[in-house]
Amino acid sequence: MEPKRQRLNRRGLLGAAGGAAALGAVGAGAAALGRGSDETEPAAAPATTVPFHGAHQAGITDDAPSQAVLLALDVNDDVDADRLAAVMRLLSDDAARLTQGEAALADADPELAAEPALLTVTFGFGLDLLDRLGLSVPAGAGPLPAFSVDRLEDAWSGGDLLIQVCGEGDLALSHAIRMLVKDSRSFAGVRWAQRGFRQRPAGGGTPRNVLGQIDGTSNPDPGSADGGEAIWFGPEAGALAGGTVMAVRRMRTGLDRWDRLDAVGKDRVIGRRIADGAPLTGEAEDDPVDLDAREDSGLPVIPTNAHVRRAIEAGETILRRSYNYDDGPGPDGESDTGLVFIAYQADIGQFIAIQEHLAEADLLNDYAVPIGSAVFVLPPGCEEGGWIGQGLFA
Amino acid sequence: MRKTNTTFPARAAAASAALLSAGLLAACGGEAPETDQAAEAAEPSAAASVTVTDAWVKATEEDMSAVFGVLENASGTEAHLVAAESDLAMTELHEVVESDGSTVMREVPDGFTVPAEGSHELAPGGDHIMLMGLGAPIVAGDEVTVTLEFEDGSELELTAVAKDFEGGDEEYRPGDMGDM
Numbered sequence: 260m261e262p263k264r265q266r267l268n269r270r271g272l273l274g275a276a277g278g279a280a281a282l283g284a285v286g287a288g289a290a291a292l293g294r295g296s297d298e299t300e301p302a303a304a305p306a307t308t309v310p311f312h313g314a315h316q317a318g319i320t321d322d323a324p325s326q327a328v329l330l331a332l333d334v335n336d337d338v339d340a341d342r343l344a345a346v347m348r349l350l351s352d353d354a355a356r357l358t359q360g361e362a363a364l365a366d367a368d369p370e371l372a373a374e375p376a377l378l379t380v381t382f383g384f385g386l387d388l389l390d391r392l393g394l395s396v397p398a399g400a401g402p403l404p405a406f407s408v409d410r411l412e413d414a415w416s417g418g419d420l421l422i423q424v425c426g427e428g429d430l431a432l433s434h435a436i437r438m439l440v441k442d443s444r445s446f447a448g449v450r451w452a453q454r455g456f457r458q459r460p461a462g463g464g465t466p467r468n469v470l471g472q473i474d475g476t477s478n479p480d481p482g483s484a485d486g487g488e489a490i491w492f493g494p495e496a497g498a499l500a501g502g503t504v505m506a507v508r509r510m511r512t513g514l515d516r517w518d519r520l521d522a523v524g525k526d527r528v529i530g531r532r533i534a535d536g537a538p539l540t541g542e543a544e545d546d547p548v549d550l551d552a553r554e555d556s557g558l559p560v561i562p563t564n565a566h567v568r569r570a571i572e573a574g575e576t577i578l579r580r581s582y583n584y585d586d587g588p589g590p591d592g593e594s595d596t597g598l599v600f601i602a603y604q605a606d607i608g609q610f611i612a613i614q615e616h617l618a619e620a621d622l623l624n625d626y627a628v629p630i631g632s633a634v635f636v637l638p639p640g641c642e643e644g645g646w647i648g649q650g651l652f653a
Numbered sequence: 654m655r656k657t658n659t660t661f662p663a664r665a666a667a668a669s670a671a672l673l674s675a676g677l678l679a680a681c682g683g684e685a686p687e688t689d690q691a692a693e694a695a696e697p698s699a700a701a702s703v704t705v706t707d708a709w710v711k712a713t714e715e716d717m718s719a720v721f722g723v724l725e726n727a728s729g730t731e732a733h734l735v736a737a738e739s740d741l742a743m744t745e746l747h748e749v750v751e752s753d754g755s756t757v758m759r760e761v762p763d764g765f766t767v768p769a770e771g772s773h774e775l776a777p778g779g780d781h782i783m784l785m786g787l788g789a790p791i792v793a794g795d796e797v798t799v800t801l802e803f804e805d806g807s808e809l810e811l812t813a814v815a816k817d818f819e820g821g822d823e824e825y826r827p828g829d830m831g832d833m
């Protein structure tokens with residue numbers, strides 16, 4: 260008999276924001292990331308699983324763990340909606356088991372499933388695929404226009420089916436990806452894979468990105484009414500309510516160029532201090548960004564083209580949950596680093612408005628260039644016995 | 654070519670009679686037996702006591718495949734599985750054994766026994782339900798329905814989902830069962 264494995268500390272420790280913070284191996288300080296997360300975890304056994312089932316898919320509003328792999332698959336031309344439904348059932352079952360520390364069905368290496376280490380698996384559909392199969396595209400989803408800053412490469416763009424795998428365990432991730440790709444081989448090929456990392460500060464708080472910036476400070480609180488509305492499709496989306504639309508933008512950072520900037524210059528690019536993430540108009544990371552503040556000289560304290568000013572002035576809200584990448588220095592010693600910039604929103608128009616505004620003017624444009632781009636519709640979560648995307652096929 | 658009815662006499666006849674509608678993809682689980690003997694029995698039938706979990710079938714482009722899963726018996730009486738049927742293929746209950754230094758599979762002489770309040774696992778490299786003479790490929794995500802027949806005459810339908818799997822390719826040695 261296959262004994263049901265113990266499921267450790269599920270919902271209990273994984274409330275609004277707790278999640279990853281409790282993982283002993285990563286940070287002694289158990290402070291959670293992101294906004295609205297001032298509860299500290301008790302010193303109980305660390306959570307090792309994130310629930311798979313629920314109103315929303317996992318891997319979106321839960322604390323981003325240290326590792327992410329994004330896979331974009333291209334679905335074979337002969338695959339119809341019924342076949343896609345069948346494989347989504349299969350993939351959902353794999354994900355439901357693996358994220359809870361159970362081997363998948365037909366798992367050739369079941370031992371590697373035992374320690375999920377906050378594994379999450381999140382699925383999304385490309386717009387072309389939905390079109391091709393005659394499945395409904397929610398009003399909030401749509402393609403991105405070409406932005407003036409784009410230098411997109413096919414190798415990092417597009418895709419029919421997104422599989423986002425996040426977690427703290429390298430082996431758990433590797434094993435989950437192996438399982439999911441094996442179960443996809445018969446109907447899809449891998450278009451691209453992007454691997455990302457984040458490093459939780461030992462003392463807790465918002466992590467830094469490859470440019471050294473504290474990144475992720477100003478994000479909507481998914482638990483608030485406004486935050487929820489900014490992130491999730493509303494009731495008008497019918498069966499997709501509780502889903503979201505995801506933008507994946509691979510942004511290459513020019514570190515050699517960035518290195519030439521002095522500290523003050525770096526602060527001005529963002530409008531926040533590298534040292535502590537505080538806005539140039541405040542003392543602490545959580546202080547408000549005051550776009551109206553002026554120097555004695557009359558110049559704005561937060562420069563006209565500072566990244567946060569431009570982002571805020573677009574007047575939209577998105578949930579950012581980005582990862583860094585580092586694909587190693589090339590033969591010339593130049594690094595190949597950047598962000599796998601990830602944003603979730605109820606309407607792709609929210610992202611477009613900000614990206615358009617940033618493309619128009621943003622000091623950061625000199626140091627970060629979009630080289631990959633993709634949009635996916637992420638269905639809502641499912642309950643036990645259900646599967647991701649079920650509502651689309653009804 | 655000689656038909657090998659000697660090894661599974663009762664089954665050949667039952668196979669054609671008891672085909673279940675493929676559309677009836679009920680979830681795995683004990684179902685009320687449909688046969689008269691079982692309905693009259695005082696004790697719950699084997700089919701009513703046994704549940705199947707984690708049933709899967711190996712996706713294949715060949716004409717053979719196998720069904721795996723865990724049979725659990727909730728009753729205090731052992732359940733004796735004597736045959737299985739599928740409208741997709743000829744079906745046999747197989748075991749995997751060592752033979753001349755290699756592992757081969759062959760039909761079990763006396764079915765599978767699910768002990769009282771116990772379980773019996775069907776897994777690659779071990780016991781399995783063999784599907785032979787498949788008319789069409791099985792692709793990942795397909796659902797294959799198999800009907801289990803117990804000694805008491807009760808029947809249990811299981812739905813196995815197809816997975817791509819590299820292992821479990823033991824050579825088939827029908828032994829003295831003759832050509833198929």
Ligand code: HEM
Binds near residue numbers: 476613
């Ligand atoms: C390599 C690329 C990027 C880097 C390094 C970067 C970095 C940062 C940093 C350091 C902050 C300030 C701290 C924070 O609130 O998180 C920030 C804020 C923000 N960024 Fe970016 N960013 C990048 C790309 C983008 C893109 C592509 C978008 C959207 C199209 C975007 C939208 C925003 C928004 C909305 C804020 C918050 C503004 C506020 O409300 O204060 N960023 N970014």
Ligand SMILES: [Cu+2]
Binds near residue numbers: 719748758759783825
């Ligand atoms: Cu066999």
